Amino acid sequence: MATPHDVATEVKQLTERINYLNYQYYQNSISEVPDFEFDMMLKRLQELEDQHPELRQPTSPTQRVGGTITKNFKTVFHRYPMLSLSNTYSEEDLREFDNRVQKAIGHEVEYVCEQKFDGVAISLTYENGILVQGATRGDGTRGDDITNNVRTIRDIPLQAHGQGFPELFEVRGEVFLPLQVFEQLNQDREENGEQLLANPRNAASGTLKQQDSGIVASRKLGCFSYSFHSSRLPFDSHSESLEAIQKWGFKVSDTWRKCSSIDKVLEYINEWEEKRHELPIATDGVVVKVNSYALQEELGFTAKSPRWAIAYKYPAMSAATKLQGIQYQVGRTGAVTPVALLEPVLLAGTVVKRASVHNANEILRLDLRLGDIVFVEKGGEIIPKITGVDLTKRTAENTPIVYPTECPACHTPLVRVEGEAQFYCPNEKGCEPQILAKLEHFISRKAMNVDELGPRTLEQLYKAGFVRNVADLYDIQFEQLVNLERMGEKSANNILNSLAKSKETPFERVLFALGIRFVGSTVAKKLAEHFTDLAALRGATYEELIAVNEIGGRIANSIIEYFAEPDHIVLLERLQVAGLKFKSDSIKPEMQSDKLEGKTFVISGVFETISRDELQQLIISHGGKVVSSISAKLTYLVAGDKMGPAKLEKATKLGITILSEDQFLGMIQ
Ligand SMILES: NC(=O)c1ccc[n+]([C@@H]2O[C@H](COP(=O)([O-])OP(=O)(O)OC[C@H]3O[C@@H](n4cnc5c(N)ncnc54)[C@H](O)[C@@H]3O)[C@@H](O)[C@H]2O)c1
Ligand SMILES: [Zn+2]
Structure with a gap:
């Protein structure tokens, strides 16, 4: 029997742990433990608090909705609190729920069953049929105003259709990332050497919190x-409301059903257990709601959830199998990722042979050993992952996994960047899988799109010693190609034409093709728009880089590191000579005056009333010229906020006139 002290400690520890997991989940869109584990912790805490109410901490997660608001958006108050749902994993609990409802009401009630979509809750406010606000759930009382992001979602009508709706109403729903889009997004991330998104829910919530609604739209x-x-409710039941909002232009999933008893509810749950995997979106259970509004009102709410609804969650799809080995793959950034090789096992209808382990930390955290019986789980994500080890089945023969200290391909000692979980092979110029992956990335459709050149030919060219880096591609000779095995004259010519054509690729895609770590296609586009040419990007300071929307410290550092490498500079010069575009094709602005004729400008930092691009356009349209580096010949330095100190020092030393934003604007008045 536990002493009161033990219980107090457990309550305290559980509270802290759950609050931390909630923070990670809602604030950072990270699930550190499986939902089931989280739900069991919360259930345990609830039980302990019920037995010892005096131990309930004021911050107890049993009393509040888990989310929080952020500083990045305007805070708005909800007219009706946005609550959580009590949840259960068993038929027994579900019957108990029905008993409670019947006891309170006095007779059997009708329920509505819906899929529990695994996304992010959203509240949509309409005035006179016009969408005026979209907000996140936040802490249940207050949420983030993300109206601009919400407006980009096609399933949400900007204006309600037809008539019959009240002057002021709110519709709630679940915003989600379709599984197909999620898969594509992760494929892109893998190509970019970025960390994969754990599941569609996290991806949807991360997307909704973007500052740039253009990204949300994409x-x-x-x-x-x-x-x-x-x-002023124009109907008496939940099912009528679903029919009505659908008529008014809202997208309602046609998976819902009225159920006259709890047995019918259980039928629905069983029916959908398998069928739900055919839906284009991730679901994690079924929501059961009392249909009548009058009865809902009678049942009321607890502090955290309605008493008239419950979520039934399907147990996670998991299987146990033997860990046969670990394969180490080298990606194009040199990142070495472990992949678990499993004894084939059937999981949710597919045979699973491999599972992702992410990185070395994960191996340590799970304490994986070769020959272990491991649990493999498939949630919303496509690639199954190892979630734990069956320790009861471990024997002395299960040997610990020794993470390699050298590259499995080229045997160079691996390095680890401080604070990062990933190990890298630093042998950028001699590690075959790394070089081939870089070349493949360069010619891929979203990059230079050299569609006639395939991975097999690339490998042949590499093995023959003709191509060692991306610049070599543009030096390939016809003779080199035709002499490759199984290569005809026609294909050789096609490849050369395709390479020549790729020189027309716009700057933003060239930038993406370079394969700078963390510079994916979206980031490349942002950078190209902002800096407009490679020289300006190369000269940008850390402060100037992070001043660009969506560019954080991690990306900025990676860009600076990239340009600091002399080999990269040589490579870029060769690509430039080959004729690749290192400048955005901007439309020449209309001339407004010749006030700045003969004057040269360097733009540095960020500005209050105009963007750098606008500033640049203004200089050009008044006859001036924008250059990227400070020299004695420079006329003006236009200095904004967060300008690099080195630039300022250089300009001062050379005696160059420094203009503030206001002073510059005054010049062209
Ligand atoms: N793994 C972790 O570390 C971790 C941490 C915190 C929370 N969680 C998970 O999150 C859940 C708690 O989140 P919660 O409080 O948002 O509760 P919940 O997600 O279990 O239920 C409430 C939410 O369900 C959603 N929903 C989906 N379909 C719906 C429908 N048809 N009708 C009504 N609502 C619908 C709504 O967004 C609503 O806000 C827990 O079950 C837990 O598993 C996990
Ligand atoms: Zn290597």
Whole structure:
């Protein structure tokens, strides 16, 4: 029997742990433990608090919705609190829920069953049928105003259709990332050497919190609406509301069903256990709601959730199998990723032979050993992952996994960047899989799109010693190609033409093709728009880089490191000579005056009233010239906020006139 002291400690530890996991989940969109584990911790805490109410901490997660608001968006108050749902994993609990409802109401009630979509809750406010606000759930009372992002979602009508809706109403729904989009997004990330998104829910929530609604629009989020709120309800039941909002233009999933009893509810749950995997979106259970509004009101709410609804969660799809080995793959950035090789096992309808382990930390955290019986789980994500080890099955023969200290391909000692989980092979110029992956990335469709050149030919060219880096591609000779095995004259010519054509690729895609770590296609586009040419990007300071929307310290450092490498500079010069575009094709602005004729400008830092691009356009349209580096011949340095100190010092030393934003604007008045 536990002493009171033990219980107090457990309550305290559970509270802290759950609060931390909530923070990670809602604030950072990270699931550190499987949902089931989280739910069991919360259930345990609830039980302990029920037995010892005096131990309930004021910050207990049993009393509050887990989310928080952020500083990045305007905070808005919800008219009706946005609550959580109590959840269960068993039929028994579900019957108990029904008993509680019947006891309170006095008779059997009708339920509505819906899929529990695994996305992010959203509240949509309409005034006179016009969408005026979209907000996240936040802490349940206050949420983030993300109206601009919400407006980019096609499933959400900007204006309600037809008539019959009250002057002021709110529709709630779940914003989600379709599985297909999620898969594509992760494929891109893998190509870019970026960390993969854990599941579609995290991806959807990360997307909704973007500051740039252009990015949100490009992600193709969907939204299923599932509830209606107003002080003047035009109907009596939840099912009528679903029919009505669908008519008004909201997207309602047609998977819902009215169930006349708890047995019918269980039928629905069983029916959908397998079928739900055919839906284009991830789901993790079924939401059961009392249909009648009057009865809902009678049942009321707890501090955290309605008493008239419950979520039934399907157990996670998992299987146990033997860990046969670990394979180490070298990606194009040199990152070495472990992949678990499993004894084939059937999991959610597919045979699984491999599972992702992410990185060395994960091997340590799970304490994986060769020959272990491991649990493999498949959630919303496509690639299954190892979630734990069956320690009861471990024998002395299960040997610890020794993470390699050298590259499996070229035997160079691996390095680890401080603070990062990943190990890298630094042999950029001699590690075959790394070089081939870089070349493949360079010619890929989203990069230079050299569609006639395939991975097999690349490998042949590499093995023959003709191509060692991307610049070599543009030096390939016809003779070199035709002499390759199984290569005809026609194909050789096609490849050369395709390479020549690739020189027309716009700057932003050339930048992406270079394969700078963390510079994926979206980031490359941002950088190309902002700096407009390679020289300016190369000269940019850390401060100037992070001043660009969406560019953080990690990306900035990677860019600076890239340009600091002399080999890269040689490579870039060769590519430039080959004729690749290192400048954005900007439309020449219309001339407004010749006030700045003969004057040269360097732009540095960020500005209050205009963007750097606008500033650049202004200089050109008034006859001036924008250059990227400070020299004695320079006329003016236009200095904004966060300008690099080195630039300032150089300009001062050379006696160059430094202009503030206001002073510059005054010049062209
Ligand atoms: N793994 C972790 O570290 C971790 C941490 C925190 C929370 N979680 C998970 O998150 C859950 C808690 O989150 P919660 O409080 O948002 O509760 P919940 O997600 O279990 O239920 C409430 C939410 O369900 C959603 N929903 C989906 N379909 C719906 C429908 N048809 N009708 C009504 N609502 C629908 C809504 O967004 C609503 O806000 C827990 O179950 C837990 O598993 C996990
Ligand atoms: Zn290597």
